[in-house]
Structures are given as structure tokens and as C-alpha cells.
Amino acid sequence: MEIGVHWDQCEANGICVGIAPDIFDLDDNDDLIVAEGPVPAQLEGDVRDAIAQCPKAALFAKD
Ligand code: SF4
Structure with a gap:
């Protein structure tokens, strides 16, 4: 799978970073x-x- 981001919707609150820190960062x-x-x-x-x-x-999965 690959990750897609609706950049206009992200508010950089870091929830995803906490869940998957090897993939997401701020x-x-x-x-x-x-x-x-x-x-x-x-x-x-x-x-x-x-x-x-x-x-x-x-966030969304591209596949
Ligand atoms: S969880 Fe991640 S993608 Fe979603 S708003 Fe927070 S920082 Fe952005």
C-alpha cells in the first residue's frame, strides 16, 4: 500500500505520528x-x- 494525504485537511496534530512513528513525522x-x-x-x-x-x-490508502 501507499499513503495519500489530503494536505489541506491535515492540522498537524501528530496523532498519526504517535501511532506509526516510523512512517509519519512532524x-x-x-x-x-x-x-x-x-x-x-x-x-x-x-x-x-x-x-x-x-x-x-x-489520510487514505492509495491501493
Ligand atoms: S493524524 Fe496525522 S494526517 Fe491526521 S491531522 Fe493529525 S497530523 Fe495530520
Whole structure:
């Protein structure tokens, strides 16, 4: 799977960072950073949890 972001909806509250810190991060400007490329299989569960729990519905799976 790959991750899509509705950038206009993200409010950089860091919920996804807390759930899947190997995939999501916030930079010094509190902008969201998403690891590029396909999500490693062992992290897909965490990423799907992050997608489900994003309070702004800013994340989606591309596949
Ligand atoms: S949980 Fe959603 S709103 Fe919060 S930082 Fe992640 S993508 Fe943005």
C-alpha cells in the first residue's frame, strides 16, 4: 500500500505520528512528513490504524 494525504485537511496534530512513528513525522515547522514509497508490510497495520484515527480524515490508502 501507499499513503495519500489530503494536505489541506491535515492540522498537524501528530496523532498519526504517535501511532506509526516510523512512517509519519512532524518537521520543525509542524508540517507533516510521510515516508515515501510503499509501506513495509510489517507496518501496514499501524498505518491503517493511523488512517482510521486521523481526526481530520486527511489520510487514505492509495491501493
Ligand atoms: S493524524 Fe491526521 S491531522 Fe493529525 S497530523 Fe496525522 S494526517 Fe495530520
